[in-house]
Amino acid sequence: MNSVDPTIFLILLQDGIVNGAIYALLALSLVLVFAVTRVVLIPQGEFVAYGALTYATLGAGRVPGSVFLLCALGIAACGYGFWAERRTLDLSATLRLLGETILLPAAVLVLTLWLAPQRAGIAVEAFLALLIVAPMAPYLYRIAFQPMAEASVLVLLIAAVGVHLAMVGLGLVFFGPEGSRGDAFSGATYTLGALTVPGQALWIVGATLLIMAALALFFGLTLRGKALRATAVNRLGARLVGIPTAQSGRLAFALAGCIGALSGVLIAPLTTVYYDSGFLIGLKGFVAAIVGGLVSYPAALVAALAVGIGESFSSFYASAFKEVIVFGAIVPVLLARSLLAAPEAEEE
Template structure:
């Protein structure tokens, strides 16, 4: 291996690691606020990529019908859960959020898609279609289980993942798709060439991480999420709506997943079930970071990306095995350092 190959492998690892970092941050966020290990995060990557690819070809993506269906389900669940305290104003807000909003997005997509307005509008529209699915899923599958154990929430997350994979096959079909990149520029640095899309991925990842830092440090909603993550009962006692915190956390996770899918769609062919493997690598980074530290999760994601890149070069047939094996010594080290704690009854 010479220096040129080394630089190419590191570059690929950093680009892949940037995507894994976004997913790891969203997984840590959701777990910290709701205690949900959000296994379906990878499906939002696939949905975002396939929705963007459909819009890029001038077609109305099937995900708009899934959005409407999830919105209706969230509306019914919300009306049932709040049936004893429901007011006219609350009912109106719920209908606007879960019925009117999906219908408006669907109408906009039907109007815009055939006109092929360009990659920026298509990317924003894909985010608008996929992102609301996450809070709808929270209302349908997780909000009623907010006080359940982590194991129950994990089982629910696995069920949601399996359902979303099947729905992805129904609404997108078995064929893979690619889309137009944000930039077709190619920059040369000596023997190393860097694609413009790779720069977009790394740049947007850095910007988004900075935006999340500002959100948590300087906004009221961000501080409410931090308080809910530290002590859910204490946050409720001081007037923070922990259910609303869960909605915000899932919305951010859905937006991050959809954005990750939009970013990788020009680089690789994405299928309806591609997201699980991508999300699992983000989950590996989140576990290495302890499901608690955002900087540690981001650094671990870069490590996972570099390990994957070098594994592809040296032993491509076993690259997935090598990547997921990285988590074993970390778990052993954490288990040796931690003390046994009996679960509360």
């Protein structure tokens, strides 16, 4: 039983890569958000859980409670936006603010109330789930993080923990204590030698690759992407050359929200997701991001795959110690990093 049967090896590897792909997406968005805003985005996992559960609720033909949270967050963000920018508001800025924070959630609400009962199909429901969950992230940035954008990393981290706890509690109210599964995008399974690959697994790996490619193009070629990179390199410098850093922060959060919600929609058919599943999934993404020092995308990607594969194999050989192995593996990495890295200032 302990000799590695090649079939079992391949199945475990496949399982590990699919899980690793999700961790990679989360690690990516954690690095992105941290680089731009210095926020360690603990609630990233909640976007995954919200995305999955919203998609599953829509699939059951019901209106998810998260859409009302979106509206409430939109109104709060609007109120805060007016207060924060009360001295500089002109007509176009006012219209933009109203459009972003009132019109968008209102449109999503109407769309949801109209489409939810009539089971509009998997593609529409997946897109709707994205529309409901992704905009929450920039609203949360406006409400919780933008007012203290210059605070220390520790203060921002504490705020992130607060947002995480609030979102888990609300998740219980919206989705109930029991988990749900969504409908698969593709019911097909492909046989590859001894391997059976479910179509959904291909979707996950494909979407991960696509998102990475899109992000690389966005950062390399577009002005906004370059502005984000500039903010990440040096906030003050970016500001001095006229890059609005608050806007960069919202954009980073919006991307993270999109990626999180999409990950949720992608995994919902493969596993049962609970209102509090997000934290553990997010934590594994975080482990991967930490290995890259919260700044390196390639290191985070490799680490995410390693976490996924390590998890899969340890669940075969020593299932009782799976989490111990996965989280224990981070200790030597951190040790090596802190020994090898040049001493830096704790805070900028």
